[in-house]
Amino acid sequence: MAKPRIPRAKARATGADVAHKERFVGRNEPAGLADIGEPFDWLNDNAKKAWREIVAEVPWLNNSHRGFLAIAANIRGRMIAGEDCGVQALNLLRQCYGQMGATPADASKAGVPPGDDQEDPAEAHFRGA
Structure with missing residues (x-):
C-alpha cells in the first residue's frame, strides 16, 4: 500500500515542500478547509486547554x-x-495523534529537523573515535 500524501500545510510547516519541491508542484489541495477554530463549547476547561496546546504543537491542523x-x-x-x-x-489518544500527523514518527517522515544541534555523546563511540 502506498504511503499517504503529506498535506501541503504540513509540508510547509516541516519544510518538506522545500526539500521535495517536485512532489508539490501542481498539487491541488482540498478547497474550503478553514482553520481549526476554537474548541467546542461542550468540552470542559481542561479539554479546552489541551485543545489549544495541541493546536500550538501541530500547526497544520x-x-x-x-x-x-x-x-x-x-x-x-x-x-x-x-x-x-x-x-x-491512551491508545486512542495515540491513534488520534497519528491520524492528525502529530506523532514523532510522522514528524520524522516529514523531515522535521531535530530541536537542538547538540551532538549525541554516544555518537563518538559508534564512530570509533
Whole structure:
C-alpha cells in the first residue's frame, strides 16, 4: 500500500515542500478547509486547554481534524486534571495523534529537523573515535 500524501500545510510547516519541491508542484489541495477554530463549547476547561496546546504543537491542523482533535483534547484534558486514564484511552489518544500527523514518527517522515544541534555523546563511540 502506498504511503499517504503529506498535506501541503504540513509540508510547509516541516519544510518538506522545500526539500521535495517536485512532489508539490501542481498539487491541488482540498478547497474550503478553514482553520481549526476554537474548541467546542461542550468540552470542559481542561479539554479546552489541551485543545489549544495541541493546536500550538501541530500547526497544520484544519477544520477537517476537529473530530480527532476533540477526542485527543478530551483525553489529554483528563490527564491535565490528574484523572486516571487507562490503556485504552491512551491508545486512542495515540491513534488520534497519528491520524492528525502529530506523532514523532510522522514528524520524522516529514523531515522535521531535530530541536537542538547538540551532538549525541554516544555518537563518538559508534564512530570509533
